[in-house]
Amino acid sequence: MKKRSMALLIALLAVAAMAFFAVSCGGDDGGDDGDGGDEAKVFKIGYSADLSGGYSSYDVPIRDGAQYAIDKINEAGGIAGMKLEMIVKDNKNDKALAVQTTQELIDEGIQYLIGTTSDHVVACNRLAQDNEIPSDTGDGTAPNLVDDVGEWCFQYIMQDNLQGAAMAEYCYGELGYRTAYLLKSPDVPYSNNLPLYFKDVFEKLGGEVVGISDYKLEAGDFSAQVTKIANASPKPDMIYTPMFMPDTPVFLKQLKAAGVDIPVVTSDGNDTPDILSAGPKALDGMILTTFAFPEPGTSLYDFYQQYEQDKGSPPETVIVANGYDIILILQAALEQTGGKGGQALRDALAELSGVKIATTDNYVMDADSRRAEREVALLKMDGDLFTFVQQLPFPQYVPAPL
């Protein structure tokens, strides 16, 4: 009996081993198939993106824009003899999965990491930094992100302290608002800190915040907050909230339904066609800050034209242009290093200036803060149309990142 049990055990062991070999080999095939030939001539860009969770409204356009740029660059012959290749993995807005997929990307030899829009960007980009891989914050606008990660992480897009300050100056100066009601969510830094930047500047100018309410991301019902706002005393001149998808349409509809006519002032998270489900009545009159707008004569307008020509329809949102710009910025840096990654690439990214990209003609990175100096555009909802109001002047006072 002993011998036979042993034989069975060994057979079992062999089966288990084979099963795992089969699985792991299957997995490896999946990862390596796309390489296609000479390893040395490919510069790999990794993107652990939320393609299916709450941040997919932002990460999917970033991916599309980046892929569009990569295809164009490769068609034109690549950079310094290298082709670009982007490997995207879905992190489903799950922290553990985000880190796990980033580790897989690093194992597959990426030399640059695009950051996911959610807070998981800090954990992922730190991991990249530990492996001397430069990274960016993707569509993440919270200015603390680059400080939280460290020397190898950059923010190419407009930051929250900037858009909060610019909006506060516009509301106080141009529109003459003196009282504001803030609606914020402590769940993520974007929705928690942006109202605080606004408050800081608004109060410095002499405005008064008459009330602050918290909400929960994806709560699905804001009637209690709406009732508080409707009954705030004195009646505020405006409501400031960085609420974003999928909450904004719910809130706007409930606000309208409660008969509240106080104007809503908000931020870049709502510069996506996904908010149009609120309907023109609820949207009308809302103003928001964002990255840029495709006005005729701007480089973004040219980008929209080109994109429509190539793809058949214009980009759904300006976030596509942000994704495109990430690759253009990377391209400019790689041309300086002659295709070298690592430390050389990091230093080139830090010193980059005067680059023409889709959202601006003159992109300048501040080497000390690792945050680009960007402009802020102001949009207004006319029914369910996004309309351009003006480019906001650089604010007199920008609060320090929280």
Add this chain to the structure above:
Amino acid sequence: MSASEIGQQLINVLSLGSTYALLALGLALVFGVMGLVNFAYGELVTITGYTMYLMTINGVPWGLAVVCGITFATIASLLMERLAFRPLRNASFLTLLFASFALSVILQNVFRATVSPRTKGIRGPGLLIESLQIGPLTISWMSIVTIVVGAAALILLTLFMRGSLAGISMRAAAENFSVARLMGIKANRVIALAFVISGLLAGVAGVLWVSRSGSVSPAMGFVPILKAFIATVIGGLGSLPGAVLGGFVLAAAEIFFIVVLPTSVQPFSDPFALLLVIAILYFKPNGLLAPVAERV
């Protein structure tokens, strides 16, 4: 707080509470006849939502989408019973509970795979974002519609349960299933009927839920089922008037928390409600209304 604000928050309680009550009733009905806490019940709300979403984006008028949404939820509820729960008729409470969980996961992922993993917006009729001014009170049409629909559904259900033979046999089955069978009530028919009514209630509540939130997502059924579960436990599992009461108590407690508690403590209102649930399960496992005889 001014009198008008109190009045408005009371209307919020009534409106939220009638949605919760409908949801809780559907859950309690099935528990009553089958001893099953059907966690796939939340997915009936999802089915209503997605039916309405798919129809409205294809240009079907709102009213027709609403009718179809409710119909599909009802059919889905009946199918759930036939395909998943009938084979498990004599299984233990825990097996049933877990099976309903598996069913819920399957349905969620069907929507994730076939429609989209992302949240999608639905446009409702313009009336729902208008409001009515009555003296100092501003009441939204959404609240009025919710309260009226909720009240109508409750009244119709009461009439049905008291007046019709099917309703009476269902109440008998909810009270004591084996005795009811001895009295000649057919088990299959009563259970199927309970699922139909449960699906109908989920469909109606689903329409209200989707109109309020204006969006659908694969996991959207989770909050409704959680609220319905809390409400039914507060009212005593299986007790129909208890479920209604539980729905209103829960809505009142939630609004009260948001109004009274400092904002830093507010996120703990869900954990607190569940702590209450555990306390009720510990001290009064048959619910707060336990000693009262079951009547709708």
Add this chain to the structure above:
Amino acid sequence: MAVFARLISSRFMRSVLRTAVPLVVVLVAVMVVGAVMAPDGRGATYRLLVNFLITVVIVVALQMFTGNSGIVSWGHAAFVGIGAYSTAWFSVPMVIKEDIFPGLPAWMMGAEWGLVPCLLVSTAIGALAAAVVGLAICRMKETAMAMSTLGLLVIAHGIYSNWEGWTRGTEGVYALPTNTTIYIACGFACLAVLLAVMFKYSRVGLRLQASREDPLSAESTGVSVVRARYFAWVASAAMSALAGSLWAQFNLAFGPAQFYYAQVFAILSMLVIGGLATVSGALVGAGITTVIFEVLRGVENEGNLFGIEVPQISGLAQMILALITLLILIFRPNGLLAWWELDGWIVKARDRFWKGGRKLAPDAGEKGGE
């Protein structure tokens, strides 16, 4: 002591070894595969295998309670979470901790402990939490108890998501050290299996199985069902917390979403697929589920099944797992292994192939009572 001596009678040890040895062999085989394929401790396969071994600890811990008592607990993921968060409190570098856990007291802020102290403190905190919660939960009736564990899960999730100073809310925790290697994971998986098998054949374990079959009769023969349940509850929760600590020290970052419905469903499915009643079932279920998830993850992410292009379908892995679970519940309600441990199946298979079908009686101690 006398009780303890009687427990370690030779018959008891024989049963334990006969059941545990095949399982340990399988676990060690997994470890050997991982160590040979990835000696540098990198790569997707290595991570898959280590995570599988940690999953075994989690599932076996749950089996210890649910398998013996028959009460499905939805709440064990909360204890895995307690283990993970406790580990973060005591191991994340101080510079980062000041930023992400501003609420920690000074003495905890300074702690940057290694693997073993973290495991010990996590297990202790998990056991303590379970001991407190169990006072209420273990006194309830079976159905109320199951629903309360569900409540417990939501409560724990609410606390993890909102206790800003200690958990960083929904944003989650990062910068944990990587201390768990495949050897450590395998060691603890073997230990978990051994403890669970010992518990199964122990006096408390047998009492608990008696109460699973019929709580009233068990009670009437003088078995304190509440006490037996309480013991199993605390022990399995402590083991869950230990697994959480191991997991956290391998996966670097986590958030409250890691200890919620999707995970609970996956773990319970493993148990249902393999069979609730046996430790081997937990292991087999974990293995099958891990393979399903790994194969289908390729379809979800890259539209790739064994190198073949297929349409990309999100949510496929979960859907298939749930479907399998539902079918098992309907057609094989006791799970694939039903009442027999792996050794029983080996004997059965041997008899069928070599001796022509001699009937095998279930082991003593299985299918309820001595």
